[in-house]
Amino acid sequence: MSFTPRNLVRFGLAAALLGSTSLAACGGEAGEGEAGEGEAAAVGEAGEATSYSGEGGEGASYAGEGEGGEGEGGEGGANSPAEMPIQNRLAFMRGHVEAGLALYRAGAPEQAARHLLHPVSETHAAEREGLDELGFNGPLFESISAALDSGTESSEIEADLAAAEENLAMLADEVGGNPKDIINFLMDTTLAEYRVGVVDVEIVNAGEYQDAYGFVTVAEDYAADLEGDAGDAVRTELAVLKAIWPSAPLADSTPAPVDQVAAQVSRVQLELSAIR
8 A cells, every 4th residue: 555645634533532432442541341431421331240150151250131221322322322312212222133143144143132122122112202103013023033033043044134125224214314323323332332232352242243344234234325535435444344354243253453443443433524
């Protein structure tokens, strides 16, 4: 790669973005992987953590679906998903689903279950506000969850899995919103979740590590609407970010360092800043 003045400016800005992003995610005082108070309110998994065994995921944990909600401060938290704009709530829900579908298709139904249950969980009912009347297909997601619980192979219900993705994509078209803003929201959420999921290059919360993958996957979908060279640049950087995870974010994966994810998120957001 040849270094032009524009390259140098971009790398300088990326470094600045990385520094500010890291401080924000860490809550200032918290070290890598330690959630500060602000981060805990935004993305911390509430409820009791239960250790996950199976599919090689020893040592990682999932946060319980307890009274406080799946996380992000619980339903009553100041920054809870329930209080987000509808387009962000939908993008957030889609991220969980994409993580679950990737895991189910990879032959890890136990790991997929919590993610695919998210759209129809009573714990997260407030996140769905306004979506039912736009065509959210709750029974379809309930059927997928039932199939998963019964041990059905993902290949046997691939048509339903594709229909679930299509249903959420249709809702995204109905809800609208600025793709640039939604992608920025997803990038902030990706980094915050990854910081909770990975500490010292070890997965300590598999659910959050997997959710981060789902948010990047959804960001790629929204990026398809970005036009011109600037849109191409965003899509290129998102592809690099997505490649940090394996093809499916299994609990026994070897994760990348948090700093690597933070740096690439900054590159995505740098390219987003050129979108008008």
